[in-house]
Amino acid sequence: MSNIALEVRDLVKSFSLDGATIQAVDNVSFQVRSGEFVALVGPSGSGKTTLLSILAALLSPTSGQVLIDGQDLAKMNERERVKLRREKIGFTFQSNNLIPFLTARENVEYMLRLNGALNHGSRIRSDELLARLGLAERLHNLPAQMSGGQQQRVAIARALIHNPAVVLADEPTASLDTERAFQVVETFANLIHENGRAGIIVTHDLRMCQFVDRVLQMRDGKLVRIIEDKNEILEFAGAAVH
Amino acid sequence: MKNFTLATYLAIKEVVRNRGRFFLVALVIALITLLVLFIAALGEGLANGNRQYVANLDAQLVVFLEKSDYIISSSRLETNTARSIRRVEGVDDAGAVYTSSTEIVSLPEPLKVSLLGAEPGRPGMPPVVAGREFRSGEARETVIDQQVAFRSGIQIGDVIEIRSTQGVDDEFFELKVVGLVSGQSYFFQPTIFVPPSTWEKIRPQSDSELSSDTPFPNIVAVRLTDPSQADMMMTRLVERVPNIEVTDIETTINNIPGYSAQQGTVQAQGFFTLLIGILVIGGFFQIQILQKVPQIGVLKAIGSSNGMVGLSAVIQIIIVTALGVGIGGGLTYLFSLGFPPTIPLVFNGARSLIAVALLLSIGPVGGMVSIIYAVRIEPLKALRLG
Structure with missing residues (x-):
C-alpha cells in the first residue's frame, strides 16, 4: 500500500466580507498518496485556489487539519511553515514562476541551495532533469529568453529537484497553447509517477485531466465529486474536448 | 550563515544580470559622492586656510587683551x-x-x-x-x-x-x-x-x-x-x-571672524546634499522593490525566509552604494587634479573620511523603507493567490 503524502481532514476556510461569512472551503477531506497525480477542478470561485494556498502552507485554515508527510500544518509557527515549504513542497504558479535574473539551471539549483543540498551529484541530477524536460539547450538562458512553455518546464524541474513530498501546480497551462499545455502536463505527470511524489494540479482546462489518476471536483467550496476510475476520468477529460 | 551566503548569491546575481540598471543607480550615487566630497574638501580647505596657523601653534593657551572677545584682530596687548x-x-x-x-x-x-x-x-x-x-x-x-x-x-x-x-x-x-x-x-x-x-x-x-x-x-x-x-x-x-583674557586654541579658532558661520554653512550644504541623496536612493530602491513584488512572492513561497529576502536587499544596496561611492571617489580625485591651487580643496582631512562613511550609509538608510517593505511582502498577495 502506498504512503499517504497529503491528508486533508474536515478543512474549513471562511472569510468575512461586508459582514457576511463566506465559506471558501467547506468541510473538505481527501488524501493523496505518494506517486499519485490528482487534478483539482471546478468553476471560478469554487475554492480550489484557496484550498491550494492552504495546502502550500501560505494560508491558515479556519478549522480542520492538513498533514503533509505526517506533519500537521496547524501546529506549526511561521518559521516551521517556511521550512516545510522549502523541504516538503514543490510549487509552480500560473506565471512569474521563475527568478528573472537566474538562468534555467540556476533557478532549479536555487531549490538545492535553499535546502543546503547543492553538490556535484545534485548538479548533474538538475541538468538531467532539465534535459528530460527538453531544456538541455536552455540551461544558460534567462527566463526572458525562453518561451512560456519552457519557463513552465523549468518551474516543474524546480518543483521536483529537491524531492518534495507534495508538488502543487496552480494553473500551469494557463498561458500556454494547447500543444504546449499537453506536453507540460504529460511530462509533469510522468515525473510525478516516476519519482513517487504526490502531485496536485489546479486547472480550468478539463482536457488536462486525462493525465491524472484522480479528479477532485469542487463547487461552492465543497468537494462535490471524486472520479477515480481511469475510464471515467478519460470520459470526463474527453467530454471537455468535444 | 546559510542565509547570508544565499542572500549574497541572489544579490550579486541580480546586480550582475541587471548591471545596466544598477550602474545607473550607482552613477547617481557617484554624482552625490562627487558633490559631497567636494563640499567636504572645500570645508576642510576653507577651515585650513582660516585656522591652520592657530591650529598648529606650539602652545596650549592664547592670551588676548581683556574684553577683546577672543578675536585676534580686536586684541592689542601691551x-x-x-x-x-x-x-x-x-x-x-x-x-x-x-x-x-x-x-x-x-x-x-x-x-x-x-x-x-x-x-x-x-x-x-x-x-x-x-x-x-x-x-x-x-x-x-x-x-x-x-x-x-x-x-x-x-x-x-x-x-x-x-x-x-x-x-x-x-x-x-x-x-x-x-x-x-x-x-x-x-x-x-x-x-x-x-x-x-x-x-x-x-x-x-x-x-x-x-x-x-x-x-x-x-x-x-x-x-x-x-x-x-x-x-x-x-x-x-x-x-x-x-588686562588680559585667556582661552584655549579651539576657542581661538572658533572666534576667528567668519570661521564658525562659514563652517556652519559648509556643513549645512553637506548635510542637505546627503539628505537629498538618501531620499533619491530611497526612491530608487523603493521603485525597484515595487517592481519585484511577484519575484519576492515566489522566493518566499518556495521557502526563502523573510530574513534572507531582507538581507539580500541590504547586501544589494550595499554593493551598489559601495560601487557608486568608489566611482564618485575616483571622479573626485580626477576632477581635483584639474583645479587651480587658489581653490582651497583638501581631501586628506578627517572630514573627507567622515563624508565617505556617511555616503556609504546613505544607501542602506535610504533603502530602509524598501527593505522593510520587502520583508513584509506576503507571498499569497504577491502571487495574487489570495
Whole structure:
C-alpha cells in the first residue's frame, strides 16, 4: 500500500466580507498518496485556489487539519511553515514562476541551495532533469529568453529537484497553447509517477485531466465529486474536448 | 550563515544580470559622492586656510587683551605682556604674535599674504622645514609658507618686495627669504613671517601709528609646562597678568571672524546634499522593490525566509552604494587634479573620511523603507493567490 503524502481532514476556510461569512472551503477531506497525480477542478470561485494556498502552507485554515508527510500544518509557527515549504513542497504558479535574473539551471539549483543540498551529484541530477524536460539547450538562458512553455518546464524541474513530498501546480497551462499545455502536463505527470511524489494540479482546462489518476471536483467550496476510475476520468477529460 | 551566503548569491546575481540598471543607480550615487566630497574638501580647505596657523601653534593657551572677545584682530596687548606671562609659574614659554596682511609685488601676479610677526624660537614661530629662522631685531629677513613658495616660485635666497600703505602713501620693502615653514595659512592667505621690529616697520599703518616704533602684539601664544593643567593656568594667568583674557586654541579658532558661520554653512550644504541623496536612493530602491513584488512572492513561497529576502536587499544596496561611492571617489580625485591651487580643496582631512562613511550609509538608510517593505511582502498577495 502506498504512503499517504497529503491528508486533508474536515478543512474549513471562511472569510468575512461586508459582514457576511463566506465559506471558501467547506468541510473538505481527501488524501493523496505518494506517486499519485490528482487534478483539482471546478468553476471560478469554487475554492480550489484557496484550498491550494492552504495546502502550500501560505494560508491558515479556519478549522480542520492538513498533514503533509505526517506533519500537521496547524501546529506549526511561521518559521516551521517556511521550512516545510522549502523541504516538503514543490510549487509552480500560473506565471512569474521563475527568478528573472537566474538562468534555467540556476533557478532549479536555487531549490538545492535553499535546502543546503547543492553538490556535484545534485548538479548533474538538475541538468538531467532539465534535459528530460527538453531544456538541455536552455540551461544558460534567462527566463526572458525562453518561451512560456519552457519557463513552465523549468518551474516543474524546480518543483521536483529537491524531492518534495507534495508538488502543487496552480494553473500551469494557463498561458500556454494547447500543444504546449499537453506536453507540460504529460511530462509533469510522468515525473510525478516516476519519482513517487504526490502531485496536485489546479486547472480550468478539463482536457488536462486525462493525465491524472484522480479528479477532485469542487463547487461552492465543497468537494462535490471524486472520479477515480481511469475510464471515467478519460470520459470526463474527453467530454471537455468535444 | 546559510542565509547570508544565499542572500549574497541572489544579490550579486541580480546586480550582475541587471548591471545596466544598477550602474545607473550607482552613477547617481557617484554624482552625490562627487558633490559631497567636494563640499567636504572645500570645508576642510576653507577651515585650513582660516585656522591652520592657530591650529598648529606650539602652545596650549592664547592670551588676548581683556574684553577683546577672543578675536585676534580686536586684541592689542601691551608690548611687555609676553615677558610678564613667561614669569608665571607653570608657563614653559610664551611668544608674542603680531598679525597684519600685505602683498608680494615682485611677482608677475601680486600675491596677497598674511604678514605675521613672531619671535624666533618661541611659541608663535612655526618650525622651519627648510633653510633657517630669521635673525631677531630689525633684520629684513623672512620665512615664508611653503604654499607661497609653491604658488609663486619663490626660493630660499630670493629677495621679495612687498607693498605696504604707510599713512597715505604706498611704500615698498625688500625682504630676503631665508627659510620655509609648512602648513601656516591664516585668514585664507598663506603667510610670511618676520621679526617683530621688522613687522612694525613694514606693516600697513595709519598716519597716527607712524610715529611709534613699538610693536604691540595681538596675542601671546603660551606653552605650558604641564598641558593637562590648562584650565587652572587660564585662571592663574588672568590673576597674575593685568588686562588680559585667556582661552584655549579651539576657542581661538572658533572666534576667528567668519570661521564658525562659514563652517556652519559648509556643513549645512553637506548635510542637505546627503539628505537629498538618501531620499533619491530611497526612491530608487523603493521603485525597484515595487517592481519585484511577484519575484519576492515566489522566493518566499518556495521557502526563502523573510530574513534572507531582507538581507539580500541590504547586501544589494550595499554593493551598489559601495560601487557608486568608489566611482564618485575616483571622479573626485580626477576632477581635483584639474583645479587651480587658489581653490582651497583638501581631501586628506578627517572630514573627507567622515563624508565617505556617511555616503556609504546613505544607501542602506535610504533603502530602509524598501527593505522593510520587502520583508513584509506576503507571498499569497504577491502571487495574487489570495
